């Protein structure tokens with residue numbers, strides 16, 4: 212299959228490109244290298260020594276004989292180039308990762324908020340408008356987020372649609388399935404809820420076939436393909452803006468930095484290993500929606516954990532201390548989270564669990580590259596609101612006295 216990977220130089224995009232290339236698909240990456248520019252802006256590099264994209268592609272060609280194409284296009288700005296590429300390649304599937312994906316980055320300043328909205332909303336809309344213009348019936352596989360639903364609220368979170376009963380004008384009850392009510396927790400998450408509406412509209416109006424993968428927090432670094440040679444290594448973000456919670460804890464444990472649990476650590480989130488991410492995308496590509504089918508939504512996650520429990524698991528495995536720090540975000544200090552994830556399991560996903568792979572991740576990545584860590588980049592400094600952050604406190608029943616903030 213001819214597959215275009217928008218955002219194929221990123222953390223999820225690069226291993227996905229290699230995974231699909233290894234399976235015999237013809238892969239072309241589109242990327243504007245914005246993520247590498249953000250590294251320069253933030254003066255924070257991937258813990259792993261990622262190579263320039265040209266070197267990555269040359270190494271893959273040398274090792275496997277397979278080409279991965281590349282077009283440097285800003286999907287949000289360079290509409291004509293994107294449209295012309297679609298018209299020329301006529302891909303059968305398009306995987307869309309090309310968005311600014313960090314919630315803390317999206318909340319840093321008005322400039323970062325506006326950039327995230329401009330970039331993400333335009334990228335998605337440009338893709339949809341261009342597909343219509345060139346009359347291309349490609350299957351769009353988009354990486355959305357579990358954060359579109361908010362987290363929990365006592366209900367089981369369904370795969371995208373909620374069955375509701377509403378009063379009809381004649382007093383009877385009408386049953387309908389609607390998009391699950393959007394409840395974003397950051398400007399970044401807000402853009403993903405806007406993407407959902409764009410997909411629903413273009414699907415209804417133009418019959419664009421879309422699978423929206425509502426993904427949880429991705430952990431881990433390597434996949435079978437990125438492990439083959441160090442030149443193919445995947446990125447690993449640990450800084451306060453782009454680092455996600457479990458990977459941050461693993462790196463912090465490796466360098467003896469107390470694990471930075473925000474607030475109580477009672478926040479419950481969904482997780483998935485990077486190897487399962489690439490497998491899910493392959494499964495989604497193989498199961499496109501039928502023509503005229505509504506947007507297909509899968510919850511792409513395999514496990515649910517509280518932040519404090521993750522810290523305790525990592526602490527048990529490594530001896531790391533845990534530090535309850537003031538929470539820079541505005542989010543519920545505790546939540547439940549029950550998620551339906553049947554679709555991808557039914558398609559054949561066999562999940563990697565935290566228990567199986569956590570130690571390998573610590574030794575293979577965090578310990579191996581710990582000397583590349585810049586300690587100054589670890590604290591999360593992006594604040595959701597201007598007033599004082601929620602103070603850290605212990606979660607244990609009857610022991611929720613405030614804990615002094617670390618000096």
Ligand code: NAD
Nearest residue numbers: 218220221222223243244245246286287309312354426429
């Ligand atoms: P990333 O920042 O590592 O990769 C995104 C890639 O897209 C980068 O290479 C970047 O340069 C490129 N890009 C951004 N804007 C672009 C534009 N306008 N034109 C062309 N290229 C552009 O992020 P990631 O972690 O790989 O995430 C990929 C997707 O998956 C995102 O949409 C994100 O929202 C989603 N997602 C990620 C996670 C996670 O934990 N990493 C979890 C759930 C969902």
Ligand code: USQ
Nearest residue numbers: 312313314356357358427428455456459471472473478518
């Ligand atoms: N957290 C800590 N300590 C840290 C970092 C984070 O306690 O050092 C907490 C946060 O306060 C939050 C939780 O951990 O409660 C998750 O934070 P995160 O940075 O790991 O994840 P998040 O900001 O939600 O974003 C990540 C990806 C995003 C994706 C999302 C999936 O960056 O692209 O959409 O996970 S989800 O969380 O399911 O919406």
